[in-house]
Amino acid sequence: MPSHREDLDGAALGIIRVQEIYGLYPETLTGGNLTGIPAPLGPDEAFHIAQVAYQHRRFQLAFLWASESLTQVKKGVEADVTETALLEYLASSSLHFGDFNEAFFSYQQLLQHDPMNATVREQLSECEIKLLSETSSDITSLEKSSDPYMALCRGEGIRMTPQRQRALFCRYSTGGGNPRLMYAPVKEEDEWDNPPIKRYHDIISEKEMEILRSLSRPKLSRNKVSNRGGGRISNVRVSQGAWLHDHEDPVVARVSQRIANITGLHLKNVETFQVANYGLGGQYKPHFDALVRFPVPGSFDEKAGNRIATVLIYLSDVQYGGATVFPVAGVAVQPQKGSAVFWYNLLRNGQRDNNTRHAGCPVLIGSKWIANKWIRERGQEFRRRCSLSESE
Numbered sequence: 001m002p003s004h005r006e007d008l009d010g011a012a013l014g015i016i017r018v019q020e021i022y023g024l025y026p027e028t029l030t031g032g033n034l035t036g037i038p039a040p041l042g043p044d045e046a047f048h049i050a051q052v053a054y055q056h057r058r059f060q061l062a063f064l065w066a067s068e069s070l071t072q073v074k075k076g077v078e079a080d081v082t083e084t085a086l087l088e089y090l091a092s093s094s095l096h097f098g099d100f101n102e103a104f105f106s107y108q109q110l111l112q113h114d115p116m117n118a119t120v121r122e123q124l125s126e127c128e129i130k131l132l133s134e135t136s137s138d139i140t141s142l143e144k145s146s147d148p149y150m151a152l153c154r155g156e157g158i159r160m161t162p163q164r165q166r167a168l169f170c171r172y173s174t175g176g177g178n179p180r181l182m183y184a185p186v187k188e189e190d191e192w193d194n195p196p197i198k199r200y201h202d203i204i205s206e207k208e209m210e211i212l213r214s215l216s217r218p219k220l221s222r223n224k225v226s227n228r229g230g231g232r233i234s235n236v237r238v239s240q241g242a243w244l245h246d247h248e249d250p251v252v253a254r255v256s257q258r259i260a261n262i263t264g265l266h267l268k269n270v271e272t273f274q275v276a277n278y279g280l281g282g283q284y285k286p287h288f289d290a291l292v293r294f295p296v297p298g299s300f301d302e303k304a305g306n307r308i309a310t311v312l313i314y315l316s317d318v319q320y321g322g323a324t325v326f327p328v329a330g331v332a333v334q335p336q337k338g339s340a341v342f343w344y345n346l347l348r349n350g351q352r353d354n355n356t357r358h359a360g361c362p363v364l365i366g367s368k369w370i371a372n373k374w375i376r377e378r379g380q381e382f383r384r385r386c387s388l389s390e391s392e
């Protein structure tokens, strides 16, 4: 079981991650204005985040958090961390980042605290040389990441033209004439054209969502993967989620059946529900749900086939962040409680559709709950016709 320390480091990493993506300065986060952070962050917490950022070579954020801590200490906020420790972090982070002006300034202040310190004197003259011979970067201005995944998370870079937009519709669907839906058609909305992504509104009630969440909670905490928040920055997948079987509760079976009715796909070869919860900074980096070549020995079981389609149910709203984005296609789908999005991962010819690469953006405010249902190829032959074409 992770220690308290690991939990704290995980929380710090969550904060670092959302800052990088959304371009947020520490002072935006310390006030406690953002409800995702339970308490205002004081100088010691700010220093801890600076240390974690430094360990992960995020020198700019290390600098910004150390200066936030120093500002608070100078204002007289009580803290364990000393000004000298903070100045050392400021100086070292600036050097690593290549801001020799800031490094010089921090070493000067360190020298005022300890005028005889020979190492600091040496560092100061090194900075002077660098300032004369190299261009200095500016560590104080935070640049947002230009990564297409992260840009989409901020709501930038959505690739839709008005012409394409006009072809997207909203309709009431009976799942292709399914008798179970004839009297209660479901509201279907086109979210995107390529790949086609559909959203089904209000497909699950508040009560059903609460049951899915509460059935999952004990499993999530048992595995200590309770949210997709903590963990190393480089992790592709932070947690595994909780598997919910249809026999565990009639509600699980009922929701599975409803998905089959709506999508028109056969329930025989579907996976059990996977429920996941993301806390502050929780994300799921870009990935495919289907395998590129199938079958791969030892991966998905061969009999059921590849993951032909994905149904992703949002069991919560998210106040800020947490969109499901498709970086190749250029689309961001916002979580909407009680709705489900559906897309095919495979083209009709059985090849993986590379436009279906997708990710779950870091949660900035709130908590995100989802339930996934992956539908496998076998059994869908008569429900979705195959094609021999290269591109379909």
Ligand SMILES: O=C(O)CCC(=O)C(=O)O
Binding pocket: 276, 284, 289, 322, 323, 324, 325, 358, 359, 360, 361, 370, 372
């Ligand atoms: O959290 C999301 O929005 C996406 C989750 C996902 O892609 C997955 O669980 O496979």
Ligand SMILES: [Fe+2]
Binding pocket: 287, 288, 289, 358
């Ligand atoms: Fe996925």
